[in-house]
Amino acid sequence: MADIDPADASTTSDGSSQENVKTAHVVFTPSGKRGDFPVGTPILQAARQLGVDLDSVCGGRGICGRCQVVPGIGDFSKFKVKSKPENVSEFGKVEDRYKQKRGMKDDRRLGCSSFIHGDLVIDIPADSQVHKQVVRKRAEVRNIEIDPIVRLHYVEVEEPDMHHPSGDLERLEKALKEQWDLTVDRADLPVLQGLQKALRKGEWKVTAAVRNGHKLVHVWPGFHEKAFGCAVDVGSTTMSVHLTDLQTGEVVNSVGAMNPQIRFGEDLMSRVSYVMMNPGGDAEMTNAVRETLGYLLVQAATEAMVDPNDILELVLVGNPIMHHLILGVDPTELGWAPFALATNQSLRVSATELDLKGKVNPGARAYFLPCVAGHVGADCAAVVLAEGPQYRDEVTLVVDVGTNAEIVLGNKERLLACSSPTGPALEGAQISSGQRAAPGAIERVRIDPETLEPRFKVIGSDLWSNDEGFADSTKRIGVSGICGSGIIEVLAEMFLAGLITEDGIIDGSMAQKSDRVVPEGRTFSYILHRGEPEIRVTQADVRAIQLAKAALYAGAQLLVDKLGKPVERVVLAGAFGSHIDAKYAMVLGLIPDCPLDMVASVGNAAGTGARIALLNRQARNEIKELVTRIEKVETAVEPRFQEHFVGAMAFPHKTAPFPNLEKAVQLPEKKAASDPGSGEGGGRRRRRRG
Structure with missing residues (x-):
């Protein structure tokens, strides 16, 4: 087989090579991912095995219809595949039932209920891909001292001798002691069950995996170099x-x-x-x-x-x-x-x-x-291990932004931690047009302060919505909703443009300036995207973000109170945190004021901390000891949490100064919104509580 990308590597449905099983070569488009699968493998299973973007939420029972595929028919010279009609199973009862009840195009099949009978080229339609999540948890590049808890050791073991009887395990332990100075005194039963065959197959030369210098994990015949x-x-x-x-x-x-x-x-x-x-x-x-x-x-x-x-x-x-x-x-x-x-x-x-x-x-x-x-x-322990605030002089605020925000504050002298129930709004949930990060989701927004016209970027395209070619570049994925980073930016831009007051009210008087501000019941909405679907920012959306960001800010401020020192550096961690623009996070008051150049996004720091613990056994002891010294603050029983929460409902905050932010951004003058109940641009004003 020709060399191909690892993502396109040929494989059977269980990930192993099966030479005696009749297999078929399958190519998925538009991704180009391909693999060899046993005849009879469901198309959905093959797609999942290769990581192909094919949706399914019903567990393969033919109910949801999201795994629809189009088997290609013809000679595909590009892939060197002849994809014939008989190479896919006949239309079955499950598919027939779904088509009768829900409807399905004639050329389509359900991936969960159609089976591979021969070489195939299978197209995944755009509507079967639209729900594919972009899981932004990549492994961050980090220099880690390599000292894993499990190591491989190649040894030569004495053969059994009638004059000096001893067990194979005992002679292996002796070899490890003599050749590696390891005192191995423990072994799992599976090791013992395979030991004798490994020794004889390797002609008394084996590779032993040893955990922590004393426990035998596995034995391979001969030399083995992969762990x-x-x-x-x-x-x-x-x-x-x-x-x-x-x-x-x-x-x-x-x-x-x-x-x-x-x-x-x-x-x-x-x-x-x-x-x-x-x-x-x-x-x-x-x-x-x-x-x-x-x-x-x-x-x-x-x-x-x-x-x-x-x-x-x-x-x-x-x-x-x-x-x-x-x-x-x-x-x-x-x-x-x-x-x-x-x-x-x-x-x-x-x-x-x-x-x-x-x-x-x-x-x-x-x-x-x-x-x-x-x-x-x-x-949170992993984030601390990865970011090391315990080694720094400056007071560092580390925020792992997610459904439940975990917050650490301190430096080498003292560390405090708390959690804050931000909820899923910051990740696009509980938002009228919200969605998780996926192709087609709006992730970047800019609003012209004069015309109030927006432009935006979506996941899957590098172009702004006002760029020539944007429609073509998003033709397949469309514009489907707003993800977490998008909702942060659109609200911050609306605030900076005067569309939202500091108390979080969409100002109805701005309807006189732009037809994108429209009444919606007793409140107003802002139309971000016209088309199908129409994407609006509603008053309820603003309030959901206010509640989430106020909880996050209040938790951080509570730690500042306890520490008695201001924040000098902010680290935004987590898959969502890594995509937040620091300026917009501070404009909304998601984080306390500090120099913008001292705000860093570090990506999946929890995953990085897990890798450190995987590759360095001393790191495990380090974090085990450090956790005992972190002071836990329980927000649920702290009386000042509610006080901080109320103040933090405003943009960026009702009372707290933001001098560093004001150096970088021209904040709008404080104003009261028009009465949403008037339904007009310039009605009476009323006092709103944050």
């Missing part, structure tokens, strides 16, 4: 897996997916409520997240052409509720004060205990970083 681990970030919205070479530190592949628990609730507390109201709900969510983790591990290994048996270690981070659920611990106690964790210590469990048998080496261990406390989890 991998996975850093796993289990976020409440997205999950990511970074497959990493344990010997070089190189990230060989990163994959991500939406957390399937979203169907049980957008935010963390709604998932806890689901458990409370539905007996066995915790087990449902545990099974869902473990299944997705297993899928991601297989996807990462398959795309990188890595043998799952070479994956020897996992490091997992997540907020306390995700931490508990993936471990199979009921998170109910985290639903009310005093928010007691089952444990806040670091944990090491067998990967098979997480239902990952066959996805990684039988001897693989899963290490969980410690939680800080309450609703400040192992992901």
